[in-house]
Amino acid sequence: MTAQAAALTTEVTSVPDRYREATIRDQVWLFWCIPGFFAVFGLVFVVLARVMPPPAPGKSSAEIIEFFQAHGFTIQIGFVILIIVTGLFNILNGLMTVHLKRTTHGKTFAYAFLFAQTVGVTPGLLLPGVAMLAGALRPERSPELLVTLYDMTFLTFVGSLGCFVTAYIPLIAAILLDKNKIFPRWFAYVSIWNLVTEFVAVPVFFFRDGAFAWDGAISFWVDTAVFVVWQNAILIQLFRTINRQPPGMAYPD
Amino acid sequence: METTSSKRLAMSWLALVILTLLGWLVSEPAGSPLMLNAKVTLLVVAAATLKCYIIMRDFMEVKPATTPKYIRLFCNIWLLALTGCALGIYFVL
Amino acid sequence: MSLSAASESHVEEFWADKEDVPGEKAMWLFVLGDFLIFSAYFVIYLVQRAWDKQGFLDAQQHLDINLGIINTIVLITGSWFVAWAALAAREGNAAKALSLVRLTMLSGFIFAALKVFEWSKEIKAGYTFTSNDFFGFYYVLTGIHLIHLVFGLAVLQIVVARLKKGVADHRLVETGATYWHMVDLLWVLILAFLYMLR
Numbered sequence: 128m129t130a131q132a133a134a135l136t137t138e139v140t141s142v143p144d145r146y147r148e149a150t151i152r153d154q155v156w157l158f159w160c161i162p163g164f165f166a167v168f169g170l171v172f173v174v175l176a177r178v179m180p181p182p183a184p185g186k187s188s189a190e191i192i193e194f195f196q197a198h199g200f201t202i203q204i205g206f207v208i209l210i211i212v213t214g215l216f217n218i219l220n221g222l223m224t225v226h227l228k229r230t231t232h233g234k235t236f237a238y239a240f241l242f243a244q245t246v247g248v249t250p251g252l253l254l255p256g257v258a259m260l261a262g263a264l265r266p267e268r269s270p271e272l273l274v275t276l277y278d279m280t281f282l283t284f285v286g287s288l289g290c291f292v293t294a295y296i297p298l299i300a301a302i303l304l305d306k307n308k309i310f311p312r313w314f315a316y317v318s319i320w321n322l323v324t325e326f327v328a329v330p331v332f333f334f335r336d337g338a339f340a341w342d343g344a345i346s347f348w349v350d351t352a353v354f355v356v357w358q359n360a361i362l363i364q365l366f367r368t369i370n371r372q373p374p375g376m377a378y379p380d
Numbered sequence: 381m382e383t384t385s386s387k388r389l390a391m392s393w394l395a396l397v398i399l400t401l402l403g404w405l406v407s408e409p410a411g412s413p414l415m416l417n418a419k420v421t422l423l424v425v426a427a428a429t430l431k432c433y434i435i436m437r438d439f440m441e442v443k444p445a446t447t448p449k450y451i452r453l454f455c456n457i458w459l460l461a462l463t464g465c466a467l468g469i470y471f472v473l
Numbered sequence: 474m475s476l477s478a479a480s481e482s483h484v485e486e487f488w489a490d491k492e493d494v495p496g497e498k499a500m501w502l503f504v505l506g507d508f509l510i511f512s513a514y515f516v517i518y519l520v521q522r523a524w525d526k527q528g529f530l531d532a533q534q535h536l537d538i539n540l541g542i543i544n545t546i547v548l549i550t551g552s553w554f555v556a557w558a559a560l561a562a563r564e565g566n567a568a569k570a571l572s573l574v575r576l577t578m579l580s581g582f583i584f585a586a587l588k589v590f591e592w593s594k595e596i597k598a599g600y601t602f603t604s605n606d607f608f609g610f611y612y613v614l615t616g617i618h619l620i621h622l623v624f625g626l627a628v629l630q631i632v633v634a635r636l637k638k639g640v641a642d643h644r645l646v647e648t649g650a651t652y653w654h655m656v657d658l659l660w661v662l663i664l665a666f667l668y669m670l671r
Contacts, residue, residue, distance in 0.1 A: 316503035319624070320510060323617055330613065333603050337521070339613065344517045353510060386557055393553040397546055403669050404542045414530040417671040428665035432658050439556040440654045441495045448493050454505055462512050466519055466666070473523035 147372065154225070154369045157218050161362060164215035167208060175205030176259060181281050181342045184335045188270040191277045199263040206256040213252045219361070220244045226368050227298070230305035239297035247290035255284040281331075285341040288328035288350060295322040314364050321357040324350045392438035399427045399434075421470055429463045495559065496647030504655045507621075511659055514617075515666055518610045522670070525606070530671065532607035535600050540591050541668040544584050545660065551580025552657040555629070555650040559643065567641035574632050574646070577653060581626050588619055614663055618656070625649075625656045 172179035177198050186194070195202070220241050227237035262276040295318045302315035330339035331346050338345040406420050433456075436442040442455045494501050522529045558573035592612070595601075602612045632649040635642050 311499075312497070313499040313502050316499050317506070319503060320506055323507075323620060324510060326617060326620065327613060330602070330609070334609065337606055337609065338517050339609055345514060345613070349510065349513045349517075352513075386560055389553055389556050389560070393549060396549045400542060400545045400549065400664075403665070404538065407538050407669060414534050414671060416526055416530065420669075420671045424665050424669040424671070428661055431661045435552065435654055435658045435661065439552050439657070440651055446495055451494060451501060451505070455508075458505075458508055458512070462515065462662075465512075465516050469516070469519040469523050470670075473520065 151369060151372060154222060155366075157222060158362075158366060158369060160215050161219045161222075164212055164218075165358070167212050171205040171209045175201040175208075177201070178255070178259070178280065178284065181285065181347060183342055184278070184281065184340045186277075188274050191274050192266065192270055194277070195262050195266045195273055199266050202259050202263045206260050209252060209256050213248065213256075216248055216252065217245060219365075222365060222369070223298075223361070226309055226365070227301050229307060230301045230309045231307055232304045233301050233309075236297040236301035240294050240301070243294035243297070244291065247287055247294065250283040250287035250290060254287075255280040258283070281341040285328055285347055285350075286331045288325045288354070292322055292325055295319075295325075309368060311364055314360055317357055317360045320353050324353040388438060392434050395434055396431055399431050403427050418471070422467070425463060425466050425470075429459060432459055496644055496649075496651045500648045500651050504651055507655060507659075511662070514614060515662060518614070518666065521606055521610070528605070529607045532600075532605050533667070533670075535595065535598060536611070536668055537591060537594065538668050540587060541664050544587050544591075545664050547580050547584050547587070548657045548660050551577040551584070552654050554580070555646075555653045559647045559650045562636075562641045562643040562646040565641045567636050567639050570641060570646055571633065571636040574629055574636060574649070578626055578629050578633070581622055581629070581653075585619060585622060588615065611667055614667060618659055618663055621659065622656050625653050628652050 177194075182194065223244075224237045224241045227233045227240060230236070258276045258279040262273055262280075266273070299315045299318050299322070302310045302312060302318075327339075328346050328350050331341040331343075334340045334343065334346075337343055341347060403424055406423055408414060436455050436459070440455075441447060442452050444452070554573045555577040558570040558577070561567075561569040561573060592615075595608075595611075600608050602609060628649045632646055635645055
């Protein structure tokens, strides 16, 4: 009886620790999927499909047909891979949500962040992928249609950066208002850079050349540079946040 | 070491307003077509640089008493580099 | 163990917030980085301008320099007040700091109202975002500057809320002031590069 009770007590007290270790282990495994995703993303967009850095919006229809014919097969391979791995990007959103919920205002803001972020992924990754695949499926179709698919690819790919603006507002608010010190405050400020520069992705819908076109110095290059800084910042601080979770930490629902 | 005082702030404000009005004076009256003018460009960029320097030093307190050296260096080098780029691009390109 | 206390013990600050700059250090990281981002925009603009100096001047012709100058003086004055508010907060005078920060916010609202008036004037005259390269830069640069200013008003509102409770938290006032001076400084550059350059 006494031994039984003792065993029970040990069991009960040891649960939180085991739980914590298991939780951190799960999160670390999931975490490493994210850099993995970005590696595949880079391979698909830069090497296989040749759509990053984006080709010029001012190309003639003949050049666009040639683009589809020259890269048709690698476009198909690349974007089929992307369609399979796109979901991995949402692991980042999931992990961020788990930890945003630990902040003092997080119960509400975490979901605002999660769903706004998810809105951006569809036009940012899937729409350009499907538009490119549709173009590559029948490269012999009429030039006007190919030009439309080409425009659609890059308008959604670069222009969708504007979709993320609404996601950063709850993220920034949750971090700056937080009293539990889950995320470092500098990360909120770095997110403001990202928010403001992504506003400037939206002019791609208006311009066919110059700094605001989809391959422009402002809409694409400055934006992408700041996005890379931000993406590294979110990964670094998320990794640290995962590893410094307190023992016996029970997550809010 | 310099310390900030409300008198000092008022003087800086006055200097900023005077530099702004100076820029207004050299601008052409409304209606007349704008002409390429290197002298005005030089003056305008110099005035803007000076204004930025005053804002950083007196308002943002980028000075020895209040900020570490690396921030002062960053601010001053940034301002000089931007001014240099602006004038370089204007006169070289 | 409460959530707050539990995580507190596990916190290692990324950047220990030593008092060696006015206000919060993370804010300085933000401001200096923003200077760099805006510099990139300015350089891209200046290069495009240098390729077509007369074309840009012909478009610039249609800006209202008087409104630009008035707005500059409005912002500079606001900047002065918030710098003064930081002094008052250091002296522990929350009431004085509060009225000064409120004056700064007023200057921000006046600036925003004048900016919206200026845009509507340009749009009515037929100069829109896509009219030409100059107006593309004009709307983007003044637009992102205005977004910064609106953020600044939100930051100052947080400062006001704290000062209203009678707490002269000089670190918080300095943090808000640092942000506001950045808005001021970037406007000085926009005025020079967009309105006054020849």
